Amino acid sequence: MTVGATQPVIRATLEDVARAAGVSLATVDRVVNRREGVHAKTVARVEAAVAKLGYRADVAAARLARGQTFRFAFVLPTGSNSFMTSLTEQVARTADWLAGQRGFIDIHHVDVFDPDVLAGALENLSPAYQGVAVIALDHPRVRAAIDDLVARGIAVVTLVSDAPSSSRVHYVGIDNPAAGRTAATLMGRFLAGREGTVAVIAGSLSLRDHTERQFGFHQILTSEYSNLSALPVIEGRDDSDRTRKLTAALLARHADLRGIYCCGAGNRGIADALEASGRAREVVWITHELTEYTRRFLVRGTLDAVINQDAGHEARSAARILLAHCAGEPISPDQERIRIDIFLRDNLP
């Protein structure tokens, strides 16, 4: 059985549609581009012809004829952890791809963790940009800066970290509370009824994504796993050295420590401390972001699971969404949905 074999071998063009509908090219153009001044009956005739011939505008020809070019700014953090480094690289690759699609990406590095600096950077962005992707902070000044850009007709998408109350057109990233809940479920199930304490290490609680993750984590842990009690959240500031010391102290102080959930960076410190303590196999450690380090810890068995967001997917998705928005094209939502990946040693990509 065959479906779709009735499709034309040769694409139907606007001219074919005009001929089929018995009207001129100009009228077809008016209809397909929704211009004014066409009789309803004629519109119907043309649309029937479009449907009959299965006409689809050749996007290559359309883009070429429109002759638009696009300039986007990606505002990313200055020299940072492995995830951000990888994101930057993926954005660079995406830029390379976009260059063939009449689009240009400039990467701006700023200290996105300081609301004033970030807001300032957004405010000073050249008005030549049609779109901006930014690792946002949910802070009044940043929100205002985003709203300001949007008011000036510049499309803004937030990347990795959202500013939900702003007027950004899209958030490209994972649902962080859900990611935290996922981590908690894995923790609870891996520990399967054992009693003890679980430590939560965040980069900083002033980062919305870290807060949301630990919120989701606590939510599930307290409601579903009463055998486990969470210790107060520790701020490791995404710094390996500091995190190592904090983890070592945790391990020394809590003989009943059964699990560690790290919702930020600084994983090398945790690995060092865990391995030095000799309890690496016994303590369940779950963290975020697949990097060359976390991958190694996973393979070695020190790390039990990684919750990941795909930086490449995020970079491409942000670019696609900005492009589609500026060109007035539709997007396919499920292609742009960023998944909460779970990686075990066995399903590493």
Next chain:
Amino acid sequence: MTVGATQPVIRATLEDVARAAGVSLATVDRVVNRREGVHAKTVARVEAAVAKLGYRADVAAARLARGQTFRFAFVLPTGSNSFMTSLTEQVARTADWLAGQRGFIDIHHVDVFDPDVLAGALENLSPAYQGVAVIALDHPRVRAAIDDLVARGIAVVTLVSDAPSSSRVHYVGIDNPAAGRTAATLMGRFLAGREGTVAVIAGSLSLRDHTERQFGFHQILTSEYSNLSALPVIEGRDDSDRTRKLTAALLARHADLRGIYCCGAGNRGIADALEASGRAREVVWITHELTEYTRRFLVRGTLDAVINQDAGHEARSAARILLAHCAGEPISPDQERIRIDIFLRDNLP
């Protein structure tokens, strides 16, 4: 700090390159399209100009000028389980997208589980196709049919199920042994040391993907979780009714049944049997493919984890790979890698 702001606001065109290199348009054309008869020194001059101006061919213009159109055949199973239904729908959506990219997809439905029927369908495919995507079987006749297509200059990608020894240009799907290992690790860890037996239900052991999954599953279960012993594999033929009866029998016969791994379809039957037995919460059930049903069982807590391959991603990837192959364009490997997704109740998309 800003990187990349030196990019041109206006794209450089071939003419700009010609002017910069001090040669004619024809020569630049010869160089960028690698035609013969250009002096090495001139090639170098042009390439320097390309690099200096950051010239990138406008893919829209290039496609338009080449005027090529592409016809691909997708060979999918006849009326089948939820996953295949969803895959078919995603292929249809991809076809819609491709229609704007000068490409057409015909969907052919055949009984892909019969090697002779499948091979016959491939042999009878119109030579008008430049590419074929097929849910393959690893069988000599199918392999020969694929090799034959390739020999006739038709690009073949295998989808979901591979024929590794054939000359297909790409396999779009997951690593099935790794998926089985992933399931085993989840099973072993969720059961955390409890003793008992684990049942494995496959659709049919003559399907390579099911065999590979159960192979990976057994591999990890026997080597890492000696507390669990696997029962002989049961063939449910992807049929809910049959699977329900088999599962009910399993539950009745084995009081120490701790887990069920289903590497095929027929999940509704398993859910019915599990829920009827009253042991749904206690038995760990892991299966493949996220469908409306498995999603519901996951939310309800009957099902503990789903190993998934994203049908939308697979459909788009197959189309992109065929298109890139036929148009002689490069692909970006990590965008085309199909991940082994793990879904728990908490990270459902």
Next chain:
DNA sequence: CAATTTTTGAGGTACGCAACACAAATTCTG
């Protein structure tokens, strides 16, 4: 140095569509 080969230039057409100007035909209004 003439003859030959290699390299380069000039110029054109085509791809499918968008965008526009202007004329012609049709319909509506008073």
Next chain:
DNA sequence: CAGAATTTGTGTTGCGTACCTCAAAAATTG
């Protein structure tokens, strides 16, 4: 039914590239 308004047609241009032909220039050879 004239005049106005609306609707449709004709025609053109340009987007950036691929691909082609033919001639001119330069380099190589005998």
